[in-house]
Amino acid sequence: MKEIIINYIESQEEEIVRLATELIGANTVNPPGNECLAVNVVEKYFKTHGIQYDIFEKIKGRTNIVGYIGSGNPILLVACHLDVVPPGDGWNTDPFKSVVKNGRIYGRGASDNKGQMASMLVLARFLKENESKLSGSFLLVGAADEEKGSSLGMKYLLDECKVTADFAIIPDVAHNMRMIDVGEKGALFLNITSHGKQAHGSTPEKGTNAIWDMIELLNQLKNIKFKCLSHELFTPPTLNLGTISGGVATNIVAAKCEARLDIRYLPGETKEEVLNNIKEMMASIRKHNPTANYEITIDSDLPPSQAPVDNPLLNLIAMHTESILGLKPKTMGLSGSTVTKQLIEKDIMAVGFGPGDEEQAHIANESIEIKELIDFGKIMGLITFDLLK
Numbered sequence: 001m002k003e004i005i006i007n008y009i010e011s012q013e014e015e016i017v018r019l020a021t022e023l024i025g026a027n028t029v030n031p032p033g034n035e036c037l038a039v040n041v042v043e044k045y046f047k048t049h050g051i052q053y054d055i056f057e058k059i060k061g062r063t064n065i066v067g068y069i070g071s072g073n074p075i076l077l078v079a080c081h082l083d084v085v086p087p088g089d090g091w092n093t094d095p096f097k098s099v100v101k102n103g104r105i106y107g108r109g110a111s112d113n114k115g116q117m118a119s120m121l122v123l124a125r126f127l128k129e130n131e132s133k134l135s136g137s138f139l140l141v142g143a144a145d146e147e148k149g150s151s152l153g154m155k156y157l158l159d160e161c162k163v164t165a166d167f168a169i170i171p172d173v174a175h176n177m178r179m180i181d182v183g184e185k186g187a188l189f190l191n192i193t194s195h196g197k198q199a200h201g202s203t204p205e206k207g208t209n210a211i212w213d214m215i216e217l218l219n220q221l222k223n224i225k226f227k228c229l230s231h232e233l234f235t236p237p238t239l240n241l242g243t244i245s246g247g248v249a250t251n252i253v254a255a256k257c258e259a260r261l262d263i264r265y266l267p268g269e270t271k272e273e274v275l276n277n278i279k280e281m282m283a284s285i286r287k288h289n290p291t292a293n294y295e296i297t298i299d300s301d302l303p304p305s306q307a308p309v310d311n312p313l314l315n316l317i318a319m320h321t322e323s324i325l326g327l328k329p330k331t332m333g334l335s336g337s338t339v340t341k342q343l344i345e346k347d348i349m350a351v352g353f354g355p356g357d358e359e360q361a362h363i364a365n366e367s368i369e370i371k372e373l374i375d376f377g378k379i380m381g382l383i384t385f386d387l388l389k
């Protein structure tokens, strides 16, 4: 079987390039999304090759597609997202007309995440033709809205469309198939407001300057002590001061100052613990500066996630990547977030793994190596037949 899979995927190079080209040509910049345009490409391919599918739309045009091969359990789900970020400046060619050069496909979404989808479509066709050899199901998801939080995409499919699985592989982590994403830090986005009292700039003693109070707090936040400082899978926790705004004029004592923070924390620590830590800082400031008045609101929170250690995907991915690429991927935790987090929350054994260079996502002249897409198809084919046997 191994040789058959390898030979088949290799024979599909032109088809992978053609599919990636069509997907890139569908302008699915999110916002507004319009993932229906890319779903048309996927749907046509599913129809041509007799693959059953469902289409799910929470909002018209923000389309998701799920293809089904095989039947029963276990279920392996592979999800690629069909939306892309805006092209931005600096492109040498039209970002929505793919160009092949030096063995790479160029275009917005080539590496994040349409090239991967093209590779998985070709694999889906092979699996369909060999369906009788599978015991279990393979689900290929083309998801909407990943770049804006997935509420119309993976989250909607899991929460409202009864899409489920035992295992999931999300090829949206790049690192050239050299790492398996087995966990993601928590991501807590906070909005902190300091309230003061307006006064004339010539008599600052009559007011309370919200900016000075904010500066005092930010200086403490710069040295925030997290409860969990290290973890074998993760780099240390971080705090980024993203934006700050306050004051209306040079000669007015600022009555308001706002700061936005992006905090990435480790498993073992909770959102509440991070928040309490910050509230204690505020309380300690108020001891010597009683007019300091802070308000804290949560803009968004994604808790830390970690795949179970007994997840059989880890061995399968390592083994087959080694047999195709000659190297074993490293298990790692990410500072960023993918839909893997949402799948793990539903008790699905999900990991991130896939082709592409880390630095390609969201840049101008985005590209991916065609050979990587072929190798990825082979590895995923071998994993699928091993898992669903």
Ligand SMILES: [Zn+2]
Residues within 6 Å of the ligand: 081, 112, 113, 146, 172
């Ligand atoms: Zn992505």
